[in-house]
Amino acid sequence: MAPVTTELTSGARSATPTLDEVAVLAGVSRATVSRVVNESPKVSPEAREAVQAAIAQLHYVPNRMARSLVTRRTDTVALVLSEPNTQVFSDPFFASIVHGVSAALADTELTLVLLTARDAREQQKIARFARQGHVDGVVLMSLHSEDLLPDVLSGAGVPLVLCGRPYDGRSVAYVDADNVGGARVATEHLLGLGRRRVATLTGPTDMIAGVDRYLGWQRATEDAGRAVDPSLVAHGDFTEAGGEAAMARLLAQAPDLDAVFVASDPMAVGALRALRAAGRRVPEDVAVVGFDDAAVATTCDPPLTTVAQPLDLMTGELVELLRRQIEGVAAPAETRTCPTRLVRRASA
Amino acid sequence: MAPVTTELTSGARSATPTLDEVAVLAGVSRATVSRVVNESPKVSPEAREAVQAAIAQLHYVPNRMARSLVTRRTDTVALVLSEPNTQVFSDPFFASIVHGVSAALADTELTLVLLTARDAREQQKIARFARQGHVDGVVLMSLHSEDLLPDVLSGAGVPLVLCGRPYDGRSVAYVDADNVGGARVATEHLLGLGRRRVATLTGPTDMIAGVDRYLGWQRATEDAGRAVDPSLVAHGDFTEAGGEAAMARLLAQAPDLDAVFVASDPMAVGALRALRAAGRRVPEDVAVVGFDDAAVATTCDPPLTTVAQPLDLMTGELVELLRRQIEGVAAPAETRTCPTRLVRRASA
DNA sequence: GAGGTCCGTGGAAGCGCTCCCACGAATTTC
DNA sequence: GAAATTCGTGGGAGCGCTTCCACGGACCTC
Known part of the structure; x- marks a missing residue:
């Protein structure tokens, strides 16, 4: 009998048992x-x-490496x-x-790791x-236009799905909300309320979501036969503080505005504050519509009318597309654009 | 010449080159x-x-598994x-x-993965x-008392550092802010302002940070010779919405309060809103001190006096302790408690 | 009852890497 | 000038696991 086997059968157990030890015991x-x-x-x-008993007895855990x-x-x-x-x-x-991706993955054998760059x-x-x-695939939230990671990763052959449409038209799998459509519906809602001067607070212009939401506002404005007045546009950065500052600028540029489509809920909360500071009532003087349907939209004052994205659907698709790529059964560069929906509350 | 070598020297390159292929080429x-x-x-x-040239030519990447x-x-x-x-x-x-842990790790060869349970x-x-x-060590933010993960992980011999003192007195490495001391200083500040009825909005009682901050308020109150009046205490959950609701309750319980120590900044923001809704001016009628020195503390109205934690120090220690355990040079269950500091703004 | 099929099993190769050990050449030491 | 040291190098074992292949016994078929 070989020495190693002797050792195994003699009862000496390593801290992390191996397959062999389980085999001998079973x-x-x-x-x-x-x-x-x-x-x-x-x-x-x-x-x-017999094997299961041995595994239980030794507390065997397979070595994933x-x-x-x-x-x-x-x-x-x-x-x-x-x-x-x-x-x-x-x-x-x-x-x-x-949260959504993590939940979608919870039903599978896959583990999620979160990386920030x-x-x-x-x-x-x-x-x-x-x-x-180290990973079978990547879901990438690459928000800015100059990001190199999508290229590097897809070039390396790593299964990849973007969350959000790529800025340029590159061929890569992605899942996105219908930002243009959502912004359009929001703006049309404001117009339908009889508002004359419908402004917009945009997101950063180097993020596709910022661009698309601006585009939706622009198209709705044009389709209504209105001029796209530059003084009705101010750029923010998707943050609350940025929204507050941008709203203040907007009020200075266009004091006669009576409605504003804001490209994100955090920005809208900031805008609400700027509006209050300026003595404008919402929605009486200025109607406000946000985007995202974040939790804060229900708790702010007044509760925010906003555009909801189907997050569960989106994260589900994200995982689905990625799994298909990992399995090797995906068509190249599959994409999904998920519908958005206006949620009416008190602000417009 | 063995077939495999022939293949290698004949120029056929695998998509993911191995050490052997680099060796042959070099x-x-x-x-x-x-x-x-x-x-x-x-x-x-x-x-x-020669090797470096071969690596560059083949785009060799070592297989970490x-x-x-x-x-x-x-x-x-x-x-x-x-x-x-x-x-x-x-x-x-x-x-x-x-952010901090990730930054502290950026200077090392270690990669951070984020996991949620x-x-x-x-x-x-x-x-x-x-x-x-899959990992050399774990930094665990386990916030609730009934969490099993600390036991499982330390039992499995995985190097482990907790962010936040464990709820029970178990022997495990951790890094925490001096929550008791910070809360005490905050309360003493309120008392020093001449306030007569200093209330507190606590965090959840199953989180050690919630308990410790309450303890600090209690000790400062007692040391000042005041009675610890239960009607001056309301429990929140560290969220903005929870803070707003708790503040409303507090005002109902103790309409005569003239100061409140709030266990977190998000809660304090909620409290500010409840206070405004109730027609109380801050700080004239009610002085408010928060905890965390979050970004929102500077943008809210009025800007929040709050207790800052030395985040850089804490995350640095977290990483340091973990690395020592990984290297195997750590004393068992090392702990660090980092000092806090009162940041005065307009709310108190 | 001889040949075929099926099925559970074990032997062994090998995934890509690190690291111990031994080897020979160059350098040093007395 | 012989012995000892140093140094760069290659051979080879082995980390713990999966999986191909071959083997033998139980079962079926004509």
Whole structure:
């Protein structure tokens, strides 16, 4: 009998038991233990039972590194937030996406890891992480136009789905809300209320969501036969403070405005504050519509009329598209655009 | 010549090149390539150069799974948020911790992955993930008293540091802010202003931070020779909405209060709103002190006097303690309590 | 009852890497 | 000038796992 076997049968147990140790204890071969662990049907009930008993007794946990080395899978996917501004982290929209993806993954054998890339160096680190085989796929929230990560990742052949349409027209799988449509409906609602001067507070122009929501406002304005007056436009950055400042500017530019479509709920909350500071009543003097249907939309004063995105649907599609790519059964660069919906509350 | 070698030298390159292929191309052995990759000094300049050229030419990226299998290290640490309530995600304090830990790790070779556990099932998944050797260590934000993850993880021998003192007195490494001291100073400040009825809005009683901040208020109250009047206490949940509701209750219980220490800034913002709704002026009628020094403390109306935690220090210590455990040079269950500091603004 | 099929099982190869050990050449020491 | 040291290098074992392949026994078929 070989020394190693002697040691195993003599009862000396390592802190982290291996397949072999389980096999020896169960009186079967390594291969059979592997089959039991991987739920292969080709195992007799007796053998299965013996193995399971041994696993329980030794507290055996398979070593995923070893497994991954041969299977070429890690059963792990990454959600990457590529964004220099840390504050975005506390944006409720982002939190919802994380929550949704995580929930969609909970029903699968996949584990979610969250990675953040604030600068080029961290992006490199993440690219390496992905390329070194630590994850089977990546959901990427790359918000700014100049981000390199989408290229690097898709170039490296890592299964990839973007959350949000890519800024340029590149061919890559993505899931997005119908931002243009949502903004359009919001603006039409304001117009339908009989408002004469419908302004907009946009998001950053280097983010596609910011651009698309502006586009929706613009189209609705044009379709209503109104001129697209530059003084009715102010740019924000999707944050509450940015929204407050932009609203103040907007009031200075266009004191006669009587409605405003704001490109995100946090910005709308800031806008509400600026409006109050300026002595304008909402919705009597100025009607306000936000975007996102964040939790704060129900608690602010007045409760916010806003455009809701189907988050569950979106995160579900995100995971679905990614899994298909991982399985290798995906059509190249599949995309989904999910419908939005106006939620009426008191602000418009 | 063996077939495999023929294939390698004949120019056929796999999509993901291995050490062997680099070795063949560079005309050295696998061992030498490994030395170059791992920056061993025992390599001649010529060999190093040849290897580096080959690596560049093949776009070689080491397979971390294979490496981990033998080194028993992954160079990855996890930040685990064990918290059923998803909304906590958008809490600025949490975002700051993530940011800080991530920044502290950016200077090292370690990669950070973020994991969330909302229920027992996800906790199991994470425990498995850690035990299977996917991470070298864990920073755990386990906020509630009944959480099992600390036990499971430390029981499994995974290097572990808690962010926040454990609820019970268990022996485990942790880093925490001096919540009791901070709350005490805040309360003393209110008392020092000459306020007669200093109330408090607490956090959840199953979170140690909630308990400690209440304790600080209590001690300061007692030390000032005041009675700890139950009607001066209302419980919140660290959220803005919860703070608003609790403040409304507090005003009903103790209409004569003239100061309130609020256990978190988001709650304080809610409290400010409730106070305004009730027609109380801040700070004239009611002085308010918050906790956390979140970004919102500077933008709300009036700007919030609050207790700041040394986040950089805390996250630095967190990473330091964890690294020491990973290196195996840590004393058992090291702990750090970081000093807090009162930041005076307009609300008190 | 001889040949065929099926099924559970174990042996063994190998995933890509690190690292111990031994080897030979260059350098040093007495 | 012989022995000892140093240094860069390559061979090879092995990390823990999956999976192909072959084997033997139980079962069926004509």
